[in-house]
Each structure stands twice: as structure tokens, then as C-alpha cells.
Amino acid sequence: MAGGPALSSGGEVRSYEHLLDHRPWYKNKRLILLNFWIVILLVTSSTNGYDGSMMNGLQSLPQWQDAFNHPTGGSLGLLGAIQNIGSLCALPFAPYMADGLGRKSVILWGACLMIIGTILQTASQNVHMFIGARWLIGFGLNFAATGAPMLISELAYPSQRGQITSLYNSLWIFGSFIAAWTTFGTFHIPTSWSWRIPSAIQGFPSVIQLFLIWFVPESPRWLMSKGREEEALKILAYYHAKGNAKDPLVEYEFQEIRTTIQLDREAENSVGWMTLFKTPGNLRRVRIIVAIAFFSQWSGNGLASYYLNKVLDAIGITNPTVQLLINGVLQIYNFIICVFASLWCDKIGRRKLFIISTAGMLVTWILETVCFALYSERGNVAAAHTFIAMIFLFSTFYPLAYSPLIVTYTVEILPYNLRSRGFTLFNFTICLSLIFNQYVNPIALQNIGWKYYTVYIAWLTFELIFICLYLVETKNRTLEETAALFDGDEKVAFISNQATDKVDTTEKRIESTDDKGSL
Template sequence: MAGGAAGTTHAPGDVRSYEHLLDKRPWYKNRRIILLNFWIVILLVTSSTNGYDGSMMNGLQSLPQWQSAFNNPHGGALGLLGAIQNIGSLSALPFAPYMADILGRKSCIVWGACLMIIGTVVQTASQNVHMFIGARWLIGFGLNFAATGAPMLISELAYPSQRGQITSLYNSLWIFGSFIAAWTTFGTFHINTSWSWRIPSAIQGFPSVIQLCLIWFVPESPRWLVNKGREQEALKILAYYHAHGNEKDPLVEYEFQEIMTTIQMDREAKESVGWTTLFKTPGNRKRMRIIIAIAFFSQWSGNGLASYYLNKVLDAIGITSPTVQLLINGVLQIYNFVICVFGSLWCDKIGRRKLFLWSTGGMLITWVMETVCFALYSERRTTAAAHAFIAMIYLFSTFYALAYSPLIVTYTIEILPYNLRSKGFTVFNFTICCSLVFNQYVNPIALQNIGWKYYTVYIAWLSFELFFIWMYLVETKNRTLEETAAIFDGEDEVALIEKRATNRVEGRESDDVMVDNLNEKASIE
């Protein structure tokens, strides 16, 4: 066996136990990591489809041609048009995690991409509102499959030192899709035919076409392969992309043995893993409390008003020109993308907890100012109040994009152990879909009936969010997936995984000892 990991011991909870094993060259000088990151980019575009949809619906509402084609929807009808994609996503939730665990992460993505392409074709060809709603439901149904497989595969494939940043970029691509949609609808605004809204609808399927063409070349998750008894395939993938094909490389040996150790411990310690397992132990309940909370927070922080109903908000402050509305939306999406990428790339240096605290605190302050500006405009109808309100939208978006756009998927995946990852991530997606359906249906109705007073509800909610984040969010930066998931079960669990992975690399731990050590894990739990 090669050296490296074998000669190093770590104190319990010591972070970055693998750091001395990493390739010290910049990633752009390592051809295999460049290739791996290229395949990961193919997976990242899944999020673009979702982001594209929200901004596209915003833009379409500013197009007179779309309004005319669908009889000027408003109130509940408009809420249904906005929410139907997430209703489709909810419908897929009972099936997506089983496909990801049984058939693999890639199978989920392929199936989801096929459904989204079909849905996009129907949406583009829609002749009435019912056809449009049905197409959006199918897009949402397919999106859930792709959005279940892609982020898990990204996190389970990425080079260890890049995992946090790359997984965070997954949700950042939501905003990339969003600003593509914003500028597409801005560009098609001057087309006087139905193609002004059909062209943006057709482009929504482009990321799925790219994925369907290239997904066959993307490697499968090494963790899924190990769980299916295909250890040699998993080892080859880790070696090829993380160590130029060297299966004896210390980093590859450490990664592989850590995966083997964790999966075998989970497999032997539990006869079966069901949905109730998510809430059985104190560590799992702590995970789910945080996951469900940040899923709700990501949609119930007031951001839904600007994400899906910006034109209604701008109408309320006297900015009714479709050209100006589309321009504001387009610039806002580019600005959000820049901030989101910053949060993604610095998440390991600043830390998840700090970014979430800064983000939530900043949103609370700017939302209060936004509410004041909206109230002043409603009473005095001054241009200054309207312009100040737009400035507050940008400031609020700055803080939201700093943490909630890039980190919610990253944090959810990394705190879940492998055996719970797909089911826990499904609960996360279910929570987001529920909050979105409620938000998208209620927001236009509430805004129409109570105006600026509706904003005060979010002031109270953002205050609660800030308290929750400060009280319960755990820092997870600079750990491997296995170590990150284990900290919720206690630092002794982290030490046990590190110790046993190191021992297996050195050849000191036999299979009999592994079985005996399950008693040690049981005592920790």
C-alpha cells in the first residue's frame, strides 16, 4: 500500500483530515480534474431549467401578447399558472428517490430530461391556457427527477477540495437560467406575434437537450456503485478523475476506504432504511429540523414576490411600462448571479453559518426598508419612494443571493449520510415545492387585496428566521461528505470513521474487526 493517509492520525473532529493528500497543483493544470469538472457542468445545468422557468413567467406576464393569448390571467388564475410546475414536482416526489437509489443518479437525470423536453414542446405549441398548464405540470414532474439525481451526483463525484464550491454552484445556476430567461423575454418583446412568448418557452428545453446528449459520458456516483456491490468500478472512477488512474494513490485509497467504511457501517447497523429513519435518532431529527427550515426560508423570505411577480410589484409602485419592467428584471438577474457565484466560491473560506447569518440579517434590514418605501409610495405617490423601493429590491437580492441561492442544496446534501441522502433530499424538495405552491398562489392574491401591508408579514417571519439560523445552524466547512454527515451524530462518530478508514488503508483492519466495531458505533448512537 502507498503512504500518505497511512502515516497520519487525527484528533476527533479534526477538519480536513485529507488535506495533505490533495494534489497541490491548481485545478486548471490537472487534465483529469478539468475533464471531471466539464462533466459536472453538464449536471449543473439542471438547475438552470428551474431558474429559467421562474424568470420566464415573470417576463411573460409583461408581454401583452402572452396576456392576450391567455385572457389576461390574474389573482387565483395567475397563481395557478405560477404554481403548477411545482405541483408537478410534488407529484414526482414519491418516485424520484427510489429511482435515484435503485437505478442510479444518472438514470434519474435521463428520465427527467426526457420528460422536460416533451413538456417544453407542448408548452411551446400551446393553443390555450389548459394546454399551457398541462405542459408546465409535465416540466415540473420531469424536473424533480433531474433535480434529485444531479446535485447528489455532483457532490459525490467532485474532487474533495472543490466539493463545497462546485455543489454550491448548482443552485447558482438557477440564477443563470433566470437571467437568460429575463433577457430572452426582453429580446422577444417586440415580436408582435405569439412567437414573442413561444420562443422563450422553447428555449426552456435547451438545457435538457444538452444533458440528454452528453449524460452518457458522465461517470456514475462512486458511492452508489459501492452500495450496489460494484466496488471495482467505483475505485476506477475515483482513481481516474482524482489521481490520473492511480488506484494506489493515498487520496484515492483514503476516499475509497472512507466510503466503504461508512456504507458498510450503515448497512450492517440498520436492517432497513425507511422514511421514519429520518426522524428516529436525535442526530437525524436535528438534520431534518435544519433541512426543512432552510427549505421554507429559501422561499418564504419575501423573495417570491420579486422572483415570480415582479411585474405586479412594479405595477403597484407606478412602473407599468413593459420595457422598463423587463429591463429591471434582466439587470436584477445578472446582478444576482454575480453575488451568488461569490457566495459559492467563498463558502469554504467564510463558512456556511456566517454566510447564512449575514444573509438572513441583511434580508431583514433591507425588507424593513423596502416596506417603508412601499408604504410611503402608497400614501404620497412620490417618484423618490418608488426609486428607493427598487434600490431596496436590489439590496435585498444581494443578501438573499449570498447564502440562500448557493448553499441550501449544498448544505442539505452534505449533512445527510449516504443511506438517507436521497430520502432526505426528497423531503427538502417536497418542502420547497409546498412552500412555492403556497407562495405562488397566495402572493398575487394578498398583494392585490392588502398591498404594502402584506410586506409586514415577512418582517415577522424574517425575524424568526434569523433567530433559528443563529440558534441551530451547524458549521460544516472543510470536511469530507462522510465526516460532515457524521458530525450530527457526535464528534466521536467522525473520529471513528476517520480511524477505520485510515486503518483499512494501512491494512490493519480486517472484515471481522469491522463487524466487531459496529458495537462501538452502536454505543455512540
């Protein structure tokens, strides 16, 4: 795991790295327990990832097609988009619940709604019931997806925060390949259970959370914002320092969180939605958050995520078994790449991964477009096979950044007082872009075929230019220091120095005690 940052203030380098426990996390029982609770939070993302791949797989099942009258065009687009429309409807409520009732409460509420939704989806008797159930799943998912990543980043051990928060969105792909192989496995069931079983399994992560969320610790940041500092200190001490509240790392974290929350309160007595747009630092945050949210869905990946079977049909691969097999293998490959990027994000750096990812997608998308055009215009079978290879090559670059890092980067650049609102803006942008993808993509693909791919070439070029110009490196900093980056070096240094001064006082007290004891 990566170490702490080195901050410079007036030429003086300050670092918290020497305060960390540098033993492997699996040799620390408290960190094992903390990471187990974090895994319970990570599975929220798998529900969302499961849905995209499930809908992809269901479209290849004749039983599902027969049950819902072979939907095409706008009807198919609505079936794919309705879950994100449900998520959009929850956006006005989720941040207020997360800030008012706590991160755990909003996750619990979302899990309950998703369980009800999956029950209805599994029992669907007609397309209207199926659409309504998917809307409810999306509505509940937004609550859970608002609370979970914030709680993960606010609980994680400092040197593990980047990797663990990045794994949150990696679980999107884990859910995706579980759905891909589930639909592959149920393909040969001759009854409606071929699609009802995958529908029922979608609720499994929410059931796990419903039973175990009670034991997960609450966010120390949220507790301190509510004046419950003793509870926050106990959580930090128990999980980060074997219960020692006087540990220098715990005192550093505690003081840093307290200073940041106090500064935010002094700077803005009343925090509202317009606060996101009031200062140059906040405007820079919003610009990046909105951009990477759109980029994560408008990079061409939506065609492979939700409508892979339509793309494969277009290049002559129509066998459902082959389509499901390609989908399943693709999801496993994506997951491996995504986990690699998550674990190395603090070594390689966020900015470098985003640039490599975007540039790689642009090159491979151009090659995909050429192959698609050759097959469509000339019937070139070799071009069709090369197109499949290009899909896998594209899937090498996309999950390097846009799967693991978009949530991590969004959460860490936002200060505590704006974190839930800023993350809601991120989710709102994701929903809008997904609705566009799921509704427009099948219509455009059906009407203009390979020419639709040229639109994404222009867009990916714009993405690469934007990332190079505006994305700031944030690796190896604490959550508070990363958020302060956009407000200037002075604020970063002030927060770090306040925390360091507290630790210096503690260490001097300990040394004095040791000296007296030795005498």
C-alpha cells in the same frame, strides 16, 4: 480551492489535506474532464431558474396576456404554481429511482420528460394546454433535480465539493437571467412567437443532458452500495489520481466510503422514510433541512422572483420595457453575488454566510416596506425609486446563502443511506413553499398591498433566530465526515481514522519499497 479538514480524536489531529493535489484544477487534465461532466449536471438547476424568470417576463408581454385572457389573482397563481405541483407529484417516485437505478438514470428520465413538456408548452393553443405542459415540465424536473446535486457532490474532487455543489443552485440564477433577457429580446416580436421562443428555449438544458449524460461517470457511492466496488474504485482513481488506484487519496476516499456504508447498514438494516425521524441526529438534520427549504422561498424573494411586474405596477412603474430591463439587470446582479458566495463558502463558512444573508434581508425588507407604504399612502415618487434600490440591496444578501448553499448543506449533512430520501423531503418542502408563494402572493398583494410586506418582517426575524440557534458549521470536511457530524464526534473520528489507517499502511508500504530500491 479549500483544503481538507483537521479532525481530532483523543487529542490526535488527523487530516487528509496532505493527500490532495494542490495544483490548480485547470492544470490537471483529469480534473478538467471531471468538471466538464459536472457542468452537464449543473445545468439541471438552470431549467428551474429559467422558469421563474420566464413567467415573470411573460407577464409583461402583451402578446402572452392576450393569448391567455389577461390572467389575474387565482388564475395567475395557478399558472405560476402548476410547475411545482407537477414536481410535487414526482416526489413519491424520484428517490426510489435514484437509489434503485442510479443517479444518471433518474437524470436521463427527467430530461426526457422536460423536453416533451417544453415542446407542448411552446405549441400551446390555449391556457389548459399551457398549464398541462408546465405540469409535465415540473414532473420531469423533480427527477433530474433529485439525481443531479447528489451525483455532483458524490463525484467532485474533495477540496472542490463545497464550491462546485454550491454552484449547482447558482445556475438557477443563470437560467433566470437568460430567461429575463430572452423575454426582453422577444418583446418586440408582434406575434405569439414573442412568448413561444422563450418557452422553447426552456428545454435546451435538457437536450444537452440527453446527449451527454451517457458519458458522465456514475456515483462511486451508489456503485459501492450495490457491491460494484471495482467500478467505483476505477472512477475515483481515474478522475482523482490520474488512474492510480494505489494513490493514498483514492485509498482514503474508498475506505471512508466503504466504512460509512457498512456502518449505516449495521445501524439500520431496513432504511425507510421513518428512519429520518428515529435518531436525535436525524431529527436535527430534518429540522434544519425543512427550515432552510422554507426560508429559501419564504423570505420575500418570491415577490421579486415571480411577481416583480405586479410589484412594479403597484409603485407606478408600468412600462413593460422598463419592467423587463429591471428584471434582466437584477438577474445578472444576483448571479454575480451567488457565484462569489459559492466560490468562497469554504473560506467564509456556511454558518457565517447564512447569518449575514438573513440579517441583511431583514434590514432591507424593513426599508422596502417603509418605501412601499410611503408611495402607496402618499404617492411619494422618491420612495418608489428608493424601493427599486432596496430590491437590489435585498438581492445582495439573499444570494449570499439561500441561492448557493441550501442544496450543498442539505446533501452534505445527510448520510448516504438517507441522502435521496432526505433530499426528497427538502424538494417536497420547496414545492410546498413555492406553491404557497405563487398562488397566495398575487392574491395578497392585490388585496392588501404594502401591508402584506409586514408579514415577511416577522418571518425574517424568526429565520434569523433559528439560524443563529441551530445551524452547524460544516466547511472543509469530506462528504462522509460532514454527514457524521450530527451523529457525534465519535463517529466522525472513527470514519476518519479507518480511512487514515488504510492510507498510513499504504504510505509505509511505498516508503519500504522506495528504501529497498535506493539500496
